[in-house]
Amino acid sequence: MSLPKRDGVHGRYYLIHKPDTDPEVLAHADRCIQDVLDGTAKENHSGFPTVVRNHNGTPFLPDQLLERYLSKLPLKGFPHEEAVAFCDALRRLVGWREIDHTLRQYIEKQVRDRYFVVGEREDFFTAFPPCTVWPELRPEDVDEGLLRFACYVAVCYTVYGLSFEYLTTEHILGLVSQLRPDMVKELKTGGSGKLPPNIQKRKTKHLTASANDAFATIRITARDCTEGCCDEALSYLVEVLEQPEFPRSYSIEFRGPEKIYLPIPGLPKKGVNQLFACAVRYPRLHVRMENYARLAMQEDEVYQNLSDEICALPGTFAVFALGLEGPKWWGLVCDYLDRCDDEHSSLQEKFIHAFFKKYGFTAQSLPVLVHGVQSMQNLKPAKEFRTLIANKKWLPEREVDLMYLYSDHYLDARNPTPAETDFFTITRLDAWGESTWFMCTPEAAEKLIAMDYDNLAVKETTIVG
Numbered sequence: 001m002s003l004p005k006r007d008g009v010h011g012r013y014y015l016i017h018k019p020d021t022d023p024e025v026l027a028h029a030d031r032c033i034q035d036v037l038d039g040t041a042k043e044n045h046s047g048f049p050t051v052v053r054n055h056n057g058t059p060f061l062p063d064q065l066l067e068r069y070l071s072k073l074p075l076k077g078f079p080h081e082e083a084v085a086f087c088d089a090l091r092r093l094v095g096w097r098e099i100d101h102t103l104r105q106y107i108e109k110q111v112r113d114r115y116f117v118v119g120e121r122e123d124f125f126t127a128f129p130p131c132t133v134w135p136e137l138r139p140e141d142v143d144e145g146l147l148r149f150a151c152y153v154a155v156c157y158t159v160y161g162l163s164f165e166y167l168t169t170e171h172i173l174g175l176v177s178q179l180r181p182d183m184v185k186e187l188k189t190g191g192s193g194k195l196p197p198n199i200q201k202r203k204t205k206h207l208t209a210s211a212n213d214a215f216a217t218i219r220i221t222a223r224d225c226t227e228g229c230c231d232e233a234l235s236y237l238v239e240v241l242e243q244p245e246f247p248r249s250y251s252i253e254f255r256g257p258e259k260i261y262l263p264i265p266g267l268p269k270k271g272v273n274q275l276f277a278c279a280v281r282y283p284r285l286h287v288r289m290e291n292y293a294r295l296a297m298q299e300d301e302v303y304q305n306l307s308d309e310i311c312a313l314p315g316t317f318a319v320f321a322l323g324l325e326g327p328k329w330w331g332l333v334c335d336y337l338d339r340c341d342d343e344h345s346s347l348q349e350k351f352i353h354a355f356f357k358k359y360g361f362t363a364q365s366l367p368v369l370v371h372g373v374q375s376m377q378n379l380k381p382a383k384e385f386r387t388l389i390a391n392k393k394w395l396p397e398r399e400v401d402l403m404y405l406y407s408d409h410y411l412d413a414r415n416p417t418p419a420e421t422d423f424f425t426i427t428r429l430d431a432w433g434e435s436t437w438f439m440c441t442p443e444a445a446e447k448l449i450a451m452d453y454d455n456l457a458v459k460e461t462t463i464v465g
Contacts, residue, residue, distance in 0.1 A: 013051045013059040028058040036089050043093045062094045063102040078145035084152050096160035103153045111150050128171040155192045155214045163249040163302045187214040194245040206232050211240045216247040222256035230279040234288045241295040248298045251305035266350040272317050280321035293318040299339045312347045320351045337371035353382040427457045
């Protein structure tokens with residue numbers, strides 16, 4: 001029997017959510033679901049949207065396949081292990097972003113709306129409404145398998161979701177804890193159970209460590225701060241991050257006997273700061289620190305135990321520690337700055353100030369400034385910068401020019417002239433689009449145009465006031 005014409009966008013796939021969907025199309029969809037479980041389904045993202053094809057090549061939307069699969073499962077005696085197996089297979093095939101919304105809607109419909117009275121959100125900034133258990137709900141009416149599946153979805157939001165989606169994890173686990181607090185306690189103690197036992201918990205003569213993927217935490221308690229202890233701590237961090245099931249945004253909670261911190265004013269005095277301040281004292285561990293930093297540095301991820309005001313990319317403190325050790329690590333610093341969230345992250349400003357106070361402005365150190373300026377919205381110069389820049393007349397002309405562009409106004413120390421009053425706007429093009437970087441005088445604009453940066457544009461500006 002031949003299939004009807006595809007009714008998806010541009011004839012790219014079949015829709016299966018309509019009540020009048022052709023039975024033969026639904027049969028092909030069911031084959032596709034089985035192929036996902038068997039590992040024989042194929043994903044195609046060459047066009048939009050992403051589709052999944054069964055072994056006959058019939059294409060479907062992944063979220064509609066998931067919705068159809070879940071709709072057939074019983075709500076009493078919910079087979080959570082089978083559901084988890086299918087969701088994991090589909091996630092590996094198409095990615096978490098293709099299925100997360102459908103899973104969240106399913107939990108809201110089958111857990112929240114069936115077991116809870118849903119209130120009104122307090123304000124626009126509250127992510128989820130308050131929920132209280134239905135007064136007439138009987139314990140026998142609550143399905144354990146469904147709650148365990150809800151826990152699985154909650155953990156997935158932490159492991160595979162964006163950094164802010166821990167809020168969804170907290171919301172779902174908050175629902176479960178009102179009905180079965182023992183399930184959430186189990187997750188807090190042992191995580192999802194997907195991490196190897198020697199990663200979940202580790203104890204040596206130097207330290208005690210644990211990792212929890214469900215709550216995205218790594219805890220290390222050191223008995224000493226010797227090279228051997230720091231080596232073990234770094235090795236453990238690397239091993240944890242090498243686990244594909246561990247979240248990319250996480251917290252490091254470190255406790256050690258020596259309360260020392262990186263020599264960067266304004267950095268939060270957290271355990272992760274203490275850890276890398278201890279480790280950087282041992283040159284043999286520097287490569288191990290770099291290994292950790294490169295594993296940890298993931299765009300749009302954060303250390304979750306730092307407040308929004310001091311949010312930082314994972315790997316931040318390792319990079320800062322190495323960056324102050326010398327030019328060998330400045331390439332790592334630039335790579336780190338390129339990954340910083342230029343809309344929200346500003347902790348790197350404190351490092352940049354300390355960095356140039358220590359090393360000054362040279363041809364070697366200048367790339368750190370260039371990458372630093374582009375890593376955040378408004379990098380403020382330290383008051384010492386003007387003196388440091390003025391003393392560096394031996395810099396190549398291009399670098400000197402850029403130093404003065406960074407000053408409050410343009411002043412060439414080699415040939416001082418009065419600053420002009422007409423301004424030019426410098427705009428920067430990045431992944432987020434075009435944004436204003438800074439304003440400068442015509443002389444500075446001329447110099448910048450000569451530098452010929454691909455992602456910078458110079459526009460004359462008329463100031464009315």
